[in-house]
Amino acid sequence: MHDHDNQLSGKRFLEVTVLNSLITVVEFLGGVFSGSLSLLSDAIHNLGDSLSIIFSYVAHVISKRKQTQTNTYGFKRAQILSALFNALFLVIISVFLIGEAISRIGHPEKIDGMVMLVVAIIGTIANVLSTLLLSKGAKHNLNMKATYLHLLSDALSSVGIIIGGILIQFYNWTIIDPIITMIVAVYIMWESWPIIKKSISILMEGSPNLDYQAIHHDLLEIKEVKCVHHVHAWMVDENSIVFSAHINLADLRLSEVQNVYDEINQLLQDKYHIEHVTIQPETTRGENEDFFYDKDKDI
Incomplete structure (x- = not known):
């Protein structure tokens, strides 16, 4: 466990945060110029990810503090609180995106498929790099798993946007943009639920899964x-x-x-x-x- 903690040092978090901040700016500008809701939603999602990564790192540092007279079990649950916050934040964003996507289906807008496609490719590469940077810690730490899920959902979202950009550019199928947004949002909520359930169980002193x-x-x-x-x-x-x-x-x-x-x-x-x-x-x-x-x- 300690080896994984060392790998998730401040440098690793800084690299992922900077990378996500750059993705956010690029996707936001791409969404504005292309008119793509899925790009704008992904930019908002990435902004949330950057904040989530910072929040996770702070919780990670706090959890390493030694136990005190007022916290006799130490501060390990700082990471559980962070995991719960991050997962709930993902669900809230997903609900918002589904609402916006439904609105877009009823009132489709013109989208520049080429801009959408290029920005999505850049976003996919950056999101995959960020996901790989945190992949090891996600296997052993609920807090890291929640942050990793943020990044993985972004990578999947970017792949979906690439597919959407191709369909819009060559077939003018603009309805695919809100459809992709909804599919990714539902997937994010599905993956967030186990983290929310496990975090609440721990905070409520639920019994571990033992024989x-x-x-x-x-x-x-x-x-x-x-x-x-x-x-x-x-x-x-x-x-x-x-x-x-x-x-x-x-x-x-x-x-x-x-x-x-x-x-x-x-x-x-x-x-x-x-x-x-x-x-x-x-x-x-x-x-x-x-x-x-x-x-x-x-x-």
Whole structure:
């Protein structure tokens, strides 16, 4: 994980931001001179991307700060907030573009297909370069994935605009411009939804996707463990799982209990990739309760 973080340094973000800012200016001018809604919408989208990249980088830097007395889990969720903001921003832009596209279908406008085509080719090349610059980090980081999705959607949009430019230039099929805009907008919303869902789940302390039956079975396989109950699992960010549980043991000495702790920690970290484990030892208290407590308020 740290290697990926190093690759996503300030220099990498600066390169992508500058590249996107240039694309924005070129596409905005191209959209004005050609009359293409898809180019103008892509220019607005690229402007949002530039702001998104800056926002993502700031969140990335904040997330690296050490934990403090007021933030005992650190600042990792800055990246989750950034991912949620970026994905929601994409959806809002997409809704706006669909509305504009529908309006254009009813009132088509004259479009210069050649200008549209040339600008779209330039935009595609630049967007593909930007996407490649952030592609590695997107595999391991929800914040980077949201930013990467911004750039990928721009690249796809530019390809669509190229197709539209060809059809308009050679067949005068101007209706393709708003149609491409709507297709790209729907695709962006489709791809944004999993990021929004995952971000909200993490912020709402939703349980990570673990095999809890297997965890229960494995913990009971430990010789000294008689019962496991009052289990909680949540995520600080998409890579950091926190797990707490009450376990019933025989009336052991503290040094012996510590050995059980170590075995539980090793099991959960090695097999289930759980970073932070908190165990509350008990003898008979709660021994008849369920793995997940669901009878009354637990917290």
